[in-house]
Amino acid sequence: MTVAEESHFGRAAARLGMAQPPLSQRIQRLERELGVRLFERSSRRVTITEAGTLLLAEAREVLARSESFRAAARRIRDGETGLLRAALTPDVPGETVAALLAEFRARHAGLELELHELTTAQQLAAFAAHELDVGLLHHPCDVTGLELGPLLRRDLGVLLPPDSPQARLAEVPLAALTGYDLVLFPRDSAPAVYDDLLTACARGGWTPAAVRHGQGTSFVRGLVLSAGAVALGPRDIRLASAGEADADLVWRPLAGAPLAWRHSAAWPRGRGDTAVAAFADAATHALRTVAGARPEQTGRPLHLRPASEFWL
Template sequence: MAQPPLSQRIQRLERELGVRLFERTSRQVTITAAGTMLLEDARLLLARADALTATARRIREGESGLLRAALPPDLAAEAIAAILAAFRQHRPGVELELHELSTTEQLARFTSRELDVGLVRHPCDIAGLELGPVLLRELGVLLPGGAPAAALDEVPLAALTGYGLVLFPRAEAPALHDDVLNTCARGGYTPATVRQGSGTGFVRGLVLSANAVAFAPRDTAPDDAAGPHADIVWRPLAGAPLAWRHSVAWPRGRGDAAVGAFAEAASRALWNTAAMTADAPARPLHLRPAAEYWL
């Protein structure tokens, strides 16, 4: 820096502090007693400024900081463990604050800026969000082991006629809830009753005791579902008419490196552990205010 701008900055700093930092003569410049007393604090301030810049860089590059993330309640334990392991491997310095939240709860926290990234289920209102790849998770049906349809290799929706349906509460994902019922109706199945349930034990209890069925991905089926005398069995649906569509989502313009690392970890882990596949048909994807449909 040239001498005149430097002198001007020193004089401005002296005016702000209200003390003289240097004694100036035509032949030399010496530090004053006040300047000597302030020198150590000045050095500490500069060091802290450098540390602040370095910390900001690490946060920006996803090497440290706090990431508030959410996963849906119905995700299998193996998938959750795989996501956490993959994220920690690539971002060990980032503190991950993980929450179990439905899609509706995630959207509310995105709006209130209480969540950085999450795994949402479509269709939902994606206004103001950016999305990772959409992954498809085909659904089968959980039904009593003694049901006639349990003897089938694949179960048509119409074969469930007469049974009630255990479905997640509509408040958790209204558009998806309605889409499931509409798909059932188109397939010839109108549930005798619709009961609300999310927890695995509660859903299985209703299937066993309430003449009901429930839709579930293969990876969340009970371990005994394949046994020949199981109380509850899991069977694929003929024609795969139902599927959950998931994608990692985050507020538009706020996707830093840590968010990108979580999105990558979640997509890879779900691909490998939850039998998910990329949902990418040749036809374009049209996004609507409260839903996502292939047209």
């Protein structure tokens, strides 16, 4: 893997902390064992062959599964008194987090849970770096190399200023939001979800006048109250400041429920031991019973599309 990334035996050896001749000998021995040529060598560079390219993805998966196997063995050896590194996206409500933790601890009281608040993009990066055991993702995203729990849907509504005409409607058509800016999370936290939402808005007849980016509850609330903007969120969203009533913002469902957060638990393929399964089950149960999520039935893709349909 390192030789393929560096395309140079010297640089690869330096990264691996070893001398170059033993590295070359190991590659040659591997080629003999596999019966295929992995690299073409010249005096200036090393080029991976077609066979090497096809086997590289398998090599990465073998390495990841080896590390997962060792981690699972350590937890078994210790009677599951190890460490589980888990993550939730920032939009998961506090009540849901509390329910998830209570159920997980009831099933695995001896396991230390290291819980992080990470965006989907941050979780994917942590999975790739082998720094995360299980997480709760937004879809669509790149699920290559991951196993997934049940796909759940939380319908999104719109947060409006209380004096807006749309606040008087029982359900708000997307087209009725024409003229409003949209307050949305920064794109780099979940690029495919961001593009998917804007595409769905455009299909529903609303192209926001501008997209403003914000995640902090006070900041988003301020934009909605004073800047001619609206925000999207599920029914259980909380944007009132401490000590203030929720009535300073109005939440209304969208007509036809065209927008939703789509979640599932995720973990590296082959890493689904009992602790990971317990966290995934607890997350799924908490989302359904506390956050009002329901199974997704539309068959929408979980993988990234080749290109975004929506362009700013």
